Amino acid sequence: MIGTPATAGTSAADRPRQKVRVWDFAVRGFHWLLVVAFVLNAFVTDAESALHHWIGYFVVALVGLRLVWGLVGTRFARFASFPPSVSGAMQQLREIAGGDTRPHAGHTPLGALMIYNLLATMLLIGLSGWMMTTNAYWGVDWVEALHEALVTWAEICVALHIGAVIWESRRTGVNLPRAMVTGVKDMPVDTAEGRAG
Amino acid sequence: MSQRRGPGRAGLGLASLIVAQALCAAFFLSDALADFADIGPGALTTGYVGIEAAAALLLAAGIVVEFRMLMGLLRDQARLQRGLSIASGALEELMQGYFRDWRLTPSEADVARLTIKGMTIGEIAGLRGSAEGTIKTHLNAIYRKSGVTGRGALMALLIEDLMAEPLVADAPASPAQVGEIRSGKSGSDR
DSSP states (O other): OTOOOOOOTTGGSSSSSEEEEEHHHHHHHHHHHHHHHHHIIIISSTSSSSHHHHHHHHHHHHHHHHHHHHHSSGGGGGGSSOOHHHHHHHHHHHHHTOOOOOOOSSSSSHHHHHHHHHHHHHHHHHHHHTTTSTTTTTTTTTHHHHHHHHHHHHHHHHHHHHHHHHHHHHTOOOHHHHHHHEEEEEEEEEHHHHHOO | OSSSSSHHHHHHHHHHHHHHHHHHHHHHHHHHHHHHHHHOOGGGGGGGHHHHHHHHHHHHHHHHHHHHHHHHHHHHHHHHHHHHHHHHHHHHHHHHHHHHHOOOOOOHHHHHHHHTTTTOOOHHHHHHHSSSSHHHHHHHHHHHHOOOOOOOOHHHHHHHHHHHHTTSSSSSHHHHHHHHHHHHHHHHHH
């Protein structure tokens, strides 16, 4: 059992499982603080208020810290462990299409693309929002339109992200939302080390 | 490695098309929703909102069709990948079985493997850091021990064996099984 290579398509349930610590405290803290801050600014706070601006600065600082942590952090937090890769994403699509349900230890290639997209979008939302407070761009239409379009884009992406997380959790049998809370993925032994992508 | 070009490209093009159409659909849909929120139900009769909504719907329908095509394509690629890895494993075992049987020295086995891969004598000499004359000596020994007449015959021997048995019928054959196939074959061959 242990040691034999997993054949693609074997059901995930009948293989021995192992708890793998993947997300450190900083990654989880970043994720959920970003969730709270984004929801507050997108749906709750008054866009003209000082609170909205402070939460915006907070988000930019949060992303800045995450970028640093991506260079010096723990193994699965590092950008090097989930480089943006089109061929990797295609390979993951191939796994999905071919019925290969073995989970990835860290971020999946498709998940990585979403992460970079959301990080960049958050920074651009912060930038355009800050520009609206400056004398040079205050009241300029295209800045405001850009800010709102980026927020809409982020909302679409968040919806997609949540849908993908639920779908991938059901497909691979690894509860991903719980992993983002506890930091631990409960996954089949043979994939815990073998596929660190 | 197993796909230098070809199969991967088609999937990538289709995936890009799906992403581009999804972006357009998202744009039309969010714009239509924004207008709807601004103007209310009356927005539907002004023309633009209806057209935007229809465009978003048609794009979504196209995306569904393309996504199914893409999944079919990728499923074929995944099967091809699995088949290739089984095939390359089987070929390697088959070659090793032959080389053992012919009692090739490690150097000769290496030269035989590179020859089967299609490398010229000059390329093999460069790779192994030896003179072309040495490689030719090895090749002569390989042909003498195996009883085949040249490079083409050497390859034909392997291909013939691979095509005689269904590759993916069982788990990759064990060395013992490869030996059986071999001895059964060589009896009728010589």
